[in-house]
Amino acid sequence: MIDIDGIYVKLIKKVIETRKLCDNLLIFKNGKESIEYFEESLKDLSAAKVPDIIFIDLNMPIMDGWEFIENFTQIEHKFNKLITLYIVSSSIIPADINRAKSLSNIEDYLVKPIRASQLEQIFRRSA
Structure with missing residues (x-):
């Protein structure tokens, strides 16, 4: 999850944990922080925790969601x-x-707040 909104992140984290949707949730506050993590992960893929799903907010400081997508x-x-x-x-x-819909690597554009049922569907599809 790449999102600057601390309250929203806590809410989504709680839903994911309560419903046991994933075992390892990574949280980044901006695109730059997350890109640095992924670039570092490339050095040792066997030890890296690379997610199956990434949720990206668009409006963040330092590196916004569009810039993250371009770099990723x-x-x-x-x-x-x-x-x-x-x-x-x-x-x-x-x-x-x-x-967003014009980008081939974007699965969907979701408007905040995401409902718990949406999260469940997303995680079920990736399982």
Whole structure:
């Protein structure tokens, strides 16, 4: 999960833990922090904790969601596994939604707040 909103992150974390949707939740506060993690993970893939799903907020400081996606797209193939990307944003601006839908590596654009049932469906699909 890449999101600056601490309250929202706590809420989603609680839902994921309560419903036992995943065993290992990684949380990053901006795109730069997460890209650095993924680049470091490439040095030793056997020890790396590389997620199956990434939830990306668009509006973050330092490196926003769009910049993260651009950078991640350049290294994603090196992980040799399917990593599903979801944009999760409070933005309902049609330009953002259309841009997200035009990107082949974005599974879906979800508007905050995500419902628990949506999370369950997403994790069930990736299992």
